[in-house]
Structures are given as structure tokens and as C-alpha cells.
Amino acid sequence: MRHLAKLLLVLLALIPLAAPTAAPAQNLILQGATEPPGLDLTATPASATATVVFYNVQEALVKVDRHGKLVPWLAERWNTSDNKNYTFFLKRGVRFHNGREMKAADVKFVFDRAMNPETKHPAVKQYEVIGDIIVKDDYTITFALKSTNANFLWTMARQGSVIYPREAVETLKSEPIGTGPYKLGEWVRGDRIVLVKNGEYHVKGLPKIDRVTLRFIPDPNAALAALKAGDVDASMFGLGPEHIPDLQKDSRFQVIVGETTNDVIMSMNNAKKPFSDVRVRRAITHGINKPDVVKGAMFGLGRVLGTNVDPLNPYFVDMSGAMPYDPAKAKKLLAEAGYPNGFETVLKVAPQYYYTVRTGEVLADQLQKIGVKIKIEQIEWGQWLSRVWKDADYDLTIIGHAEAWDIANYANPKYYFRYDSAEFQKLFQESEVTVDDKARRELYLKMQKKLVEDAPVVWLYIHPRLAVTKKGLQGLWKDLPAGAGVMDLSEVSWAKQ
Amino acid sequence: MRRYILRRVAAFVATLFFVSALVFVVVRVLPGDPALVIIGAEGSPEAAARLREALGLNRPIPVQYVEWLTRALRGDLGVSLQYDVPVGRLIVSRLPVTLPLTVMAAVLMAVTALPLGLYAARRHRRAGDYLAMVVSQIGIAIPGFWAGLLLILLFSVHLGWVQSGGFAGWSGGLWPGVRSLLLPAIALGLFQTAVLVRATRSSVLDVLREDYVRTARAKGVNELSVIAKHTLRNALIPIVTVAGLQLGQLMAGAIILESVFALPGIGRLALGAITARDLPVVQGVTLFVASTIVLINFAVDLLYVVLDPRIRYE
Numbered sequence: 001m002r003h004l005a006k007l008l009l010v011l012l013a014l015i016p017l018a019a020p021t022a023a024p025a026q027n028l029i030l031q032g033a034t035e036p037p038g039l040d041l042t043a044t045p046a047s048a049t050a051t052v053v054f055y056n057v058q059e060a061l062v063k064v065d066r067h068g069k070l071v072p073w074l075a076e077r078w079n080t081s082d083n084k085n086y087t088f089f090l091k092r093g094v095r096f097h098n099g100r101e102m103k104a105a106d107v108k109f110v111f112d113r114a115m116n117p118e119t120k121h122p123a124v125k126q127y128e129v130i131g132d133i134i135v136k137d138d139y140t141i142t143f144a145l146k147s148t149n150a151n152f153l154w155t156m157a158r159q160g161s162v163i164y165p166r167e168a169v170e171t172l173k174s175e176p177i178g179t180g181p182y183k184l185g186e187w188v189r190g191d192r193i194v195l196v197k198n199g200e201y202h203v204k205g206l207p208k209i210d211r212v213t214l215r216f217i218p219d220p221n222a223a224l225a226a227l228k229a230g231d232v233d234a235s236m237f238g239l240g241p242e243h244i245p246d247l248q249k250d251s252r253f254q255v256i257v258g259e260t261t262n263d264v265i266m267s268m269n270n271a272k273k274p275f276s277d278v279r280v281r282r283a284i285t286h287g288i289n290k291p292d293v294v295k296g297a298m299f300g301l302g303r304v305l306g307t308n309v310d311p312l313n314p315y316f317v318d319m320s321g322a323m324p325y326d327p328a329k330a331k332k333l334l335a336e337a338g339y340p341n342g343f344e345t346v347l348k349v350a351p352q353y354y355y356t357v358r359t360g361e362v363l364a365d366q367l368q369k370i371g372v373k374i375k376i377e378q379i380e381w382g383q384w385l386s387r388v389w390k391d392a393d394y395d396l397t398i399i400g401h402a403e404a405w406d407i408a409n410y411a412n413p414k415y416y417f418r419y420d421s422a423e424f425q426k427l428f429q430e431s432e433v434t435v436d437d438k439a440r441r442e443l444y445l446k447m448q449k450k451l452v453e454d455a456p457v458v459w460l461y462i463h464p465r466l467a468v469t470k471k472g473l474q475g476l477w478k479d480l481p482a483g484a485g486v487m488d489l490s491e492v493s494w495a496k497q
Numbered sequence: 498m499r500r501y502i503l504r505r506v507a508a509f510v511a512t513l514f515f516v517s518a519l520v521f522v523v524v525r526v527l528p529g530d531p532a533l534v535i536i537g538a539e540g541s542p543e544a545a546a547r548l549r550e551a552l553g554l555n556r557p558i559p560v561q562y563v564e565w566l567t568r569a570l571r572g573d574l575g576v577s578l579q580y581d582v583p584v585g586r587l588i589v590s591r592l593p594v595t596l597p598l599t600v601m602a603a604v605l606m607a608v609t610a611l612p613l614g615l616y617a618a619r620r621h622r623r624a625g626d627y628l629a630m631v632v633s634q635i636g637i638a639i640p641g642f643w644a645g646l647l648l649i650l651l652f653s654v655h656l657g658w659v660q661s662g663g664f665a666g667w668s669g670g671l672w673p674g675v676r677s678l679l680l681p682a683i684a685l686g687l688f689q690t691a692v693l694v695r696a697t698r699s700s701v702l703d704v705l706r707e708d709y710v711r712t713a714r715a716k717g718v719n720e721l722s723v724i725a726k727h728t729l730r731n732a733l734i735p736i737v738t739v740a741g742l743q744l745g746q747l748m749a750g751a752i753i754l755e756s757v758f759a760l761p762g763i764g765r766l767a768l769g770a771i772t773a774r775d776l777p778v779v780q781g782v783t784l785f786v787a788s789t790i791v792l793i794n795f796a797v798d799l800l801y802v803v804l805d806p807r808i809r810y811e
Contacts, residue, residue, distance in 0.1 A: 035769065037534070037535050037537075037579045038579065043535075044535055044537065045536065046535075047537075117547070120544065120547045120548055121544075122536055122544040125543075174580070188761060189580050189587060189761065190591065190762075190765050190766055190769065191759070191760075215663060215759065216759065217663075217759040218756055218759070219757055219759070221646055221757075222646075222649065222662050222756075222757050222758065225649045225654055225662070226660075226661045226662055226663075228654045228661075229649075229654045229660065229661040231653070231660050231661045352772070380529070380772070381772060382527075382529030382533070382774045383527075385529070385530065385533040385534060385537075385538065386528045386533055387528055390530070390533060390542050390545070399538065414542075
């Protein structure tokens with residue numbers, strides 16, 4: 001009996017050795033500043049929605065990768081013989097989160113719906129170029145364009161072009177379904193969104209994280225405290241540049257400072273005096289010392305800009321030295337324009353975006369030296385959208401334009417810049433239908449030169465990507481070429497300890 | 498009493514009606530368009546215009562209000578523009594955070610302020626009194642959000658005793674939930690506690706000077722009885738009045754502290770809804786808060802009768 005007991009004890013002791021050891025679940029808790037206004041990428045262009053859904057829950061036929069290159073994604077390849085008819089060959093065996101395989105009919109449904117004005121897709125204009133969509137078989141689909149469009153493939157890669165199953169169209173806003181590496185776990189409104197691993201993801205071996213919790217902590221100091229207390233593993237958006245030097249010295253963390261598409265600009269109302277005079281706009285540009293703005297407002301983090309195209313764009317040209325800081329020249333230009341003693345003007349900023357206020361304060365100080373007295377008026381974001389962005393009821397304003405490929409704004413005289421140049425508009429139209437890369441590059445250079453010359457706005461700096469993570473987290477993008485809010489978590493993992 | 502209650506109920510309904518109409522008009526007259534906020538600066542004004550039409554925001558304000566009121570009377574507060582979830586459900590989902598937070602802050606306020614105020618009054622113009630007054634002065638001077646950050650720095654970042662923010666929920670038991678609300682409740686209650694200490698002190702001081710207290714002492718009644726029966730009960734009416742008003746202020750203070758501590762409560766819901774111009778939510782939350790404050794005031798009035806049998810409502 002005693003022997004039997006001993007034997008049992010030995011067997012019991014062996015059980016843990018014999019049982020297969022399951023890999024510990026890999027979890028990730030992230031801090032984000034802004035809760036999305038709904039999760040439907042076909043209803044809102046908000047970057048907070050893209051942060052959660054784009055690349056993580058839903059994907060498009062084509063993807064902008066971490067280097068800013070267009071790569072085939074849900075389509076394994078495409079071809080076009082005339083730059084008007086694009087045929088996409090879908091990747092086989094890609095399943096939506098509801099288990100059903102993605103077919104060409106789903107793709108057709110998605111784009112038919114986006115093109116229908118009834119859908120109220122925020123980027124409906126981008127799809128107007130599509131004439132017909134022909135499903136050839138379950139995995140082959142052709143888009144016949146009305147005219148050549150150099151941006152078509154980029155349009156297919158945008159967040160509004162994600163593919164979802166047609167049976168889930170009603171729940172896109174609260175429970176989006178897609179083909180992404182993560183499924184939506186739960187959304188506790190006002191608190192967090194949980195993403196769980198999609199075990200049937202179409203890219204083998206990904207994702208490596210089992211559960212991602214995105215906590216919404218709007219206050220930057222609270223976000224910093226959560227990071228330091230170890231309550232979150234990474235702060236993705238929301239820490240300011242003032243937090244970075246301290247965190248760079250802390251051995252527990254790694255700091256990611258990268259490029260984005262978010263160009264921070266000071267717009268001048270081109271339709272309103274005195275900014276309707278190009279000499280005044282040039283004077284303002286010459287009166288601003290951009291490196292000092294970056295030092296004063298951003299702790300030196302952020303690349304000085306000279307024109308609209310951001311450094312992650314393939315057609316970027318560094319024009320930061322084209323209109324250098326030259327207060328004497330600025331004063332001379334102001335005198336020529338009839339303002340020898342300068343003038344008073346109002347700068348409207350929305351404190352929801354911290355950098356707008358700080359940048360405004362530095363600019364007000366600098367421009368005072370050329371006689372331009374700036375009164376800063378802080379308005380709430382909802383008011384900014386109505387008064388400044390929609391009605392152009394402003395003199396000066398500062399905001400970051402986070403969207404990639406946004407040079408089109410300068411070709412739209414109704415946009416809040418109210419910049420109306422027939423020459424620029426012609427160049428832009430030409431660039432839209434020029435598919436040859438070399439010729440298009442040439443046109444982009446001409447457009448940028450024209451913008452520098454006309455100075456419709458002052459391009460100040462690129463708002464840097466500032467993310468801080470615990471040591472050991474790997475696979476995050478350094479730069480954000482697909483849009484400043486995009487957070488691709490598909491390749492993220494914890495380094496083995 | 499019945500007539501009094503009926504009168505109060507009528508006043509309650511009138512207050513809610515007035516508040517709802519006022520908020521409805523103010524929120525719609527202010528610059529800022531929910532459709533624009535949803536579409537954002539990355540979209541186009543045309544897309545915003547289409548959305549505005551779909552949300553029914555183009556119709557005249559009185560028409561919108563009557564529609565809203567008709568539905569509200571049936572208990573339907575509408576659907577959040579931002580979340581696409583019924584407003585009633587959103588408010589109910591936030592109650593398990595804000596309600597315990599406010600109650601904890603109120604309990605903290607009562608158990609700290611009453612003894613401290615009483616102590617200060619009994620030690621009038623002596624060291625203990627001055628110390629209590631200095632401490633309460635500091636409590637009044639420190640804004641709640643700043644106190645919150647200092648508490649996070651000490652107890653979360655340095656000592657690691659509690660988490661820095663967020664709400665653990667009630668599903669894992671009572672303690673995790675209480676633990677996550679502890680620091681915010683202290684930060685929230687700090688100012689009100691300090692105010693109540695001062696109110697209690699001065700009210701007790703007034704009563705201690707009354708003849709009946711002197712008489713009681715002269716009769717040889719023991720001090721505990723003098724304080725508990727003769728002093729405190731008589732001093733309570735002004736204290737309860739102040740405390741009742743403070744309960745309403747605690748709810749208002751929760752708006753800021755819920756942001757500092759990243760708590761998904763009513764306050765943060767309100768703040769987010771105002772920024773996002775989520776009109777049905779702003780409307781619903783305002784009505785909810787207004788009703789709560791009216792009800793608290795009503796409860797305070799009824800409490801007077803209990804505290805002072807001479808008070809009659811006819």
C-alpha cells in the first residue's frame with residue numbers, strides 16, 4: 001500500500017513534465033488619446049477610426065507598407081494594359097472573421113456601395129473615376145475607369161477602400177468585420193477597445209499577439225503616469241514632445257521618433273485682405289524662423305518643411321530652404337504691399353491639438369518683429385471645423401494635415417485656404433492623368449515650386465511620430481506613411497526574454 | 498405634506514422641461530456641427546452636408562425639439578451620433594462608475610469633515626483648530642485635477658499600490674472596483690471635504706454658544722451627550738444644506754477627474770459628447786444630472802423634517 005502511494009506521488013510529480021507546455025498568451029495594452037467616432041471606415045475619415053480598424057481589423061486589396069510602397073494585399077497581383085482597365089487577382093482562401101471566404105462579389109459590393117451617393121461615403125469623389133466593375137470569376141475582378149487616373153491604385157489602398165462581407169454592412173459602425181489579423185473583441189465605450197487574434201489570418205504566422213487592449217487616456221500627463229506605472233505597455237499617440245527627453249533616458253522604455261504625413265501649416269485666408277496680396281504672404285513666410293519654431297514648440301522634434309509634399313511621399317523634394325528666414329526682406333515686402341508699419345491680425349487655434357497653441361505663440365513672437373501683431377484666439381474643435389474649415393471665417397490658423405497625398409486641397413479654390421491659381425489647378429489636373437512616373441515626378445516638382453512662389457500657406461514642420469513602448473516590444477512601424485493615425489499591429493510581438 | 502410633495506413633483510417636471518429646452522437650443526445655436534465633427538477635416542464639406550441631412554439636423558429647431566420631447570416622454574432619449582447606441586443604454590452603462598465614485602467621495606467627505614469640523618470647533622482658537630483650518634485651506638486651494646495627478650504620481654508611479662487610471666469593473670469582485678476608484682474619490686472629495694470642515698466648524702461654534710448648551714452643561718450632562726444630542730443635531734441643518742449642494746458639485750467635479758483618471762463615467766461621456774457635438778447624448782446626460790440634483794435637493798428638504806421636528810411642509 002505504501003509503495004502504491006509512493007508510486008502515485010511520483011506519477012503526480014511527473015504530470016507537469018509530461019503535459020505539453022502551452023506558450024504563454026501574449027498580451028499588449030496600448031494607450032491612445034482619442035476614442036473613434038464609430039468604427040466604420042466607409043462612414044468617417046477620422047484617423048482615430050483608422051488607428052483601430054485599418055490594417056488591424058479590415059484591409060484593402062492594395063496596401064501601403066511601412067516603407068510607403070504600394071504592395072498587393074488582398075489582391076495577390078493586378079495588371080493593366082492601358083492604365084484604364086485594372087484587373088485584380090484576389091488572394092485565395094482569405095476568410096472574413098465570420099468564417100466565409102472573400103470573393104470578387106464582395107469586392108464589387110464594397111465599391112458599388114462606396115460609389116453610391118446614398119451611402120454617404122466620405123471619399124465618394126475618389127471613386128467617381130470608376131466606370132464599371134466586372135466580376136470575371138470568384139477571384140478575378142476588373143475595374144474599368146472612365147479616364148486614366150494616376151491615383152487609382154492609391155485610392156484602392158486608402159482606408160475607405162477596405163473589403164468587408166456584404167452581410168455585415170449594417171454593423172460596420174459598432175462591430176466591423178474584415179479579413180484583418182485581429183477581430184474586434186469588445187468596445188467598452190469611453191474606456192477601451194479590445195482586439196483578439198484572428199487564428200485564420202491569411203498571412204501565415206501572424207499575428208503574434210493574442211489580445212490587444214487599446215485604452216483611451218486623453219490627458220497626456222495621465223498617459224505618462226500610466227506608462228511609468230506599468231499600466232500600459234506602450235503609448236502610441238498622445239504623449240507630447242516635452243515627455244520624450246526624459247523617457248529617452250529611462251532604461252525601461254524605447255522611444256520611437258519617426259516621420260509622418262502630418263504637415264503642420266499656418267494657413268492664411270487667401271481671399272481676405274491683407275493675405276490676398278501674395279507679397280504679404282511671402283513676407284509672412286520670410287518672417288518665420290522655422291527651425292526656431294520646431295525648437296520652441298516641439299522641443300526640436302520634427303522636420304522643417306518647405307512645401308506641401310511630405311518626406312514619406314515618393315515625390316518629396318526638400319524645399320525647406322526655398323523661402324529662408326529674412327526679416328529685412330519681409331519688412332520690405334510688407335512696405336511694398338502698403339503695410340510699412342505692419343498690421344494686426346487674428347490667429348485662430350484649437351487647443352484640442354496642443355501643438356497649434358504652442359506653435360501660434362512662437363509665431364506671434366516672431367512675426368511681431370516684422371510688425372505683424374497677432375492676437376491668438378483659442379476656439380474649440382467643433383467651432384474650428386465650422387468657422388475656419390467650412391466657412392473660411394478666419395485670418396490665420398494652424399493645423400496639422402495628417403492625410404497623405406493631399407496636394408489636391410491646393411487645387412480646390414473652395415478649400416479653406418481659398419487659394420485660387422488657374423496655373424496650379426492646370427498642373428494638378430495634368431498630374432492626375434499622367435501615369436508615367438518620370439513625367440509625374442516632373443509635374444509634382446513644378447507644382448511644389450508654384451506653391452512656394454505663391455505661398456498660400458506657411459509649411460512649418462512635420463509633426464513627428466512619437467511612440468514610447470516598454471523594452472522588448474518589436475515590429476511597430478517607425479514611420480507612418482499610410483496616414484498619421486495608422487497603427488499596423490500585424491507584425492508586433494514581444495521579444496523572447 | 499401631500500400637497501407639498503405634489504408641488505415639488507410639479508416643480509421637478511417644470512425644471513426638467515426648462516433644462517431640456519434650454520440645452521436643446523443652446524447646443525444647437527452654438528457654432529459647431531455634429532456632421533462636421535464626425536466627418537472631420539479629412540472629409541469634404543459635401544460629405545458633411547449629406548450626413549447632416551441624414552441625421553435630420555437640417556429641420557427647424559422647434560420641430561426637432563418636439564420630436565425629441567415626444568420620444569423622451571416615452572423613455573426614448575434617442576441614439577448617440579458618435580456611438581450609434583441608445584443614449585439611455587450609454588448613461589446606464591456609465592452609472593457603475595460615476596455613482597460609486599460620487600458616493601465614495603461623499604462618504605469620504607462626511608466621515609472626514611464632520612469629526613474634523615467638530616474637533617476644530619471644540620478646540621476653538623487653539624492649536625488643533627488652527628491646524629484643521631490650515632489643512633482645510635490647503636484642500637480648498639488645490640484644484641481636484643492637480644491633486645489627482647499628485648496622487649497618481651505618489652501611489653501609482655512611485656509606490657505602485659494602485660493603478661494609475663482606468664476602471665477595473667465590478668465583475669471581478671468589490672475590491673478591484675473600489676481600488677480603482679479610491680484615488681479619484683479622494684481627489685474629487687478633497688475640495689468639498691475642506692469646505693464642509695469649515696461649514697461644520699462654524700455651525701457647531703454657533704450652537705455651542707447657545708443658552709441650551711450652557712444649561713445642559715450646568716445641569717451636569719456629560720460632554721459626549723452635550724455634543725451628540727444637544728450640539729450636533731442642532732448644527733446639522735446648515736451642514737446638511739451645504740452637503741446637499743456639494744453632492745451636486747461632486748457630480749460636476751467628476752467631469753474633470755474622470756478624464757484625469759481615464760474613468761468611463763458620466764462626466765467623461767458628457768465631455769466627449771460636447772466635443773463631438775453628440776447632441777442626443779449631451780441632452781440625455783444633462784437631463785440625467787439635472788434630475789439627480791433636483792432629487793438630492795428634495796431629499797435634503799425631507800431630511801430637515803427628520804432633523805428638526807418643528808419644520809412642517811404644508
